[in-house]
Structures are given as structure tokens and as C-alpha cells.
Amino acid sequence: MSNASFPIKEVQLGIHKLSKSYHENHTALNNISLTLTPGIIGLVGSNGAGKSTLLKLIAQLERPSSGSIQLNGQDVAGCPQLIRQRLGLLPQHFAVYENLTAKQFLQYLAAVKQVTRKHVAQDISELLHALNLHEFENQNISTFSGGMRQRLGIAQALLGAPDILIFDEPTVGLDPHERVAFRSLLKKLGKDKIVLLSSHIISDLASISDNILVLARGEVCAFNTPENLLQHMEGKVWDIMVKTTEARQIETQFKVCDTQYFDNKTRLRVIHETPPTKCASSIAPNLEDAYLFYTAPCPAEAH
Numbered sequence: 001m002s003n004a005s006f007p008i009k010e011v012q013l014g015i016h017k018l019s020k021s022y023h024e025n026h027t028a029l030n031n032i033s034l035t036l037t038p039g040i041i042g043l044v045g046s047n048g049a050g051k052s053t054l055l056k057l058i059a060q061l062e063r064p065s066s067g068s069i070q071l072n073g074q075d076v077a078g079c080p081q082l083i084r085q086r087l088g089l090l091p092q093h094f095a096v097y098e099n100l101t102a103k104q105f106l107q108y109l110a111a112v113k114q115v116t117r118k119h120v121a122q123d124i125s126e127l128l129h130a131l132n133l134h135e136f137e138n139q140n141i142s143t144f145s146g147g148m149r150q151r152l153g154i155a156q157a158l159l160g161a162p163d164i165l166i167f168d169e170p171t172v173g174l175d176p177h178e179r180v181a182f183r184s185l186l187k188k189l190g191k192d193k194i195v196l197l198s199s200h201i202i203s204d205l206a207s208i209s210d211n212i213l214v215l216a217r218g219e220v221c222a223f224n225t226p227e228n229l230l231q232h233m234e235g236k237v238w239d240i241m242v243k244t245t246e247a248r249q250i251e252t253q254f255k256v257c258d259t260q261y262f263d264n265k266t267r268l269r270v271i272h273e274t275p276p277t278k279c280a281s282s283i284a285p286n287l288e289d290a291y292l293f294y295t296a297p298c299p300a301e302a303h
């Protein structure tokens with residue numbers, strides 16, 4: 001497919017049968033195929049599920065063992081620059097130059113990234129404002145708190161107005177106010193950019209993601225809108241109040257996603273296709289239930 005079939009501003013990433021193995025007998029990512037278009041894609045999965053591996057492959061920081069990535073229909077294998085020049089990246093471990101000020105750091109990175117936009121100084125000033133760092137722009141980064149560093153990391157990813165944004169756990173270290181501000185910034189960005197966002201905090205992704213991508217053991221378990229994921233869970237989440245001794249038995253048979261203890265009773269939130277017990281009542285699902293439905297092993301099967 002040629003680039004001409006896409007509108008000038010539109011960006012599309014095609015991921016085709018992508019696999020990555022770091023060792024002979026361990027596959028970090030197994031045969032993943034996806035099409036990503038502008039919008040916010042929330043990436044979730046347990047530790048080691050393959051989230052960072054997928055993000056690193058898309059960012060052209062690592063090469064796949066097999067499979068391919070296409071930008072607007074063009075295979076990027078021989079030309080990683082195709083993606084790199086349109087990419088903003090906040091890696092999981094973000095390094096800074098401690099002795100530069102926030103403004104100097106962004107100026108330096110703009111030069112490294114060869115940002116050619118006319119008004120780089122104005123862009124930097126706007127980014128410092130958007131991330132609530134303008135008051136500290138002339139302060140050395142060595143004096144910054146963890147949350148301020150993370151915001152600086154987000155600002156540097158946005159330099160040059162890239163149309164593919166990758167944020168690996170961006171909300172780590174942000175206080176609740178900053179999380180809210182970051183979410184509203186993302187909402188604006190997601191209108192015409194592909195924004196890939198990984199997090200362990202499902203509630204952070206629930207309200208802003210256009211689609212949620214669930215990875216487990218290197219494979220895609222689900223890729224759907226939050227609404228469709230919730231709809232799929234209807235009638236599969238149960239509230240059960242039993243004697244504490246009976247609760248133990250239920251825990252060994254079903255996926256239990258919450259447990260509350262009272263005097264001699266226990267309330268369980270259970271995920272199952274059919275009522276797990278006679279006294280189970282159906283309750284409204286949330287995205288955490290959906291996540292556990294796809295990723296948690298069923299205890300009965302594990303035995």
C-alpha cells in the first residue's frame with residue numbers, strides 16, 4: 001500500500017505477526033497482530049507480560065525476532081527513522097542531566113532530536129506551562145522531585161509535536177492532581193495522534209482510553225473499547241456472602257477479585273461465566289474485573 005492512500009495528517013501503525021525472544025526457550029512477545037490508529041490505547045498486563053517489549057519494538061529500540069511493523073503501509077524494518085522522526089517516547093526509566101535546568105534540558109533535547117519547527121522556544125515554553133513546570137524552568141533538575149522529573153519526561157516526549165506517542169508507565173510518581181492534569185492533556189493529544197500508554201493502574205486508563213490492549217504471557221488477550229470490555233463482562237461478576245470457612249473453598253475454585261472480612265462472614269467478588277453458588281448475586285462489572293477475567297488463571301484449573 002502506498003502512503004498516498006492515507007490523508008496527510010493521518011497516522012496508522014500496522015503490527016503484523018510480531019514476535020520477540022530474548023532467549024531460545026522464552027518468548028517475550030508471541031505473534032502479535034494489531035492495527036493502531038489515532039486515539040489513546042491503554043496497555044495493561046501483569047509483570048513480564050511483554051508491554052515494554054512491545055513498546056520498545058514499536059519505538060525501534062529493539063528488533064523483532066520475526067514479524068513486521070508498518071507505518072502507513074510501509075515496512076519500517078530497513079528504515080527505523082521512519083518511525084523515530086514521528087515518535088515521542090517516555091521510557092520506563094527516564095534519564096536526565098541533573099546539572100541542566102528544565103528549560104536547558106528541553107532545548108538540548110530539541111537539538112538532539114533535530115526538531116526543525118520554527119518556534120522551538122515557544123513550543124518549549126508552552127510545554128513547560130502544560131506540564132506545570134514553568135515556575136521551575138530555570139531550576140536545576142537535581143532539585144526536582146520524582147513527580148516533577150516525570151512531568152519533564154512527558155514534556156520531552158512531546159517535543160517536535162510527534163504523532164506517535166509512547167508513554168511507559170507515565171503516571172508513576174504523579175500525585176492525584178497531576179494525574180488528572182495528565183489525563184486531560186492526553187485527551188487532547190489522542191485526537192490526532194496514536195498514544196500508547198502502559199500502566200498497572202487500570203483506573204488510570206479506564207476513563208481516557210479509546211481502546212484497551214490486554215497482554216498476558218506475550219500474547220494479546222483482548223483489544224477493545226472499555227465499553228465493549230465491560231459489556232462482555234455483564235453477568236460474569238458475582239457478589240457472594242458466606243461463612244468464612246466456606247469462603248476458603250470458593251477461593252480455591254473460582255477467580256476471586258476482592259475479599260472483605262466481617263465477624264464470621266466473608267464477602268467475595270467472583271468472576272465466573274455462571275453463578276458460582278446458589279446465593280451468588282450478579283453485580284455490575286468494572287474494568288479491573290475484565291482485566292482479571294482475561295489474565296488471572298482460574299484456581300480450579302491450576303490444581
Ligand SMILES: Nc1ncnc2c1ncn2[C@@H]1O[C@H](COP(=O)(O)OP(=O)(O)OP(=O)(O)O)[C@@H](O)[C@H]1O
Nearest residue numbers: 022023027028045046047048049050051052053054
Ligand atoms: N533485555 C532483556 N533480556 C532478557 N529478557 C528480557 C529482556 N527484556 C525483557 N525480557 C523478558 O521478557 C519478558 C517481557 O518483559 P517486559 O519488560 O516486556 O514485560 P512488562 O510487561 O513490561 O513487565 P513490567 O510490568 O514488569 O514492566 C519478561 O519475561 C522479561 O524478563
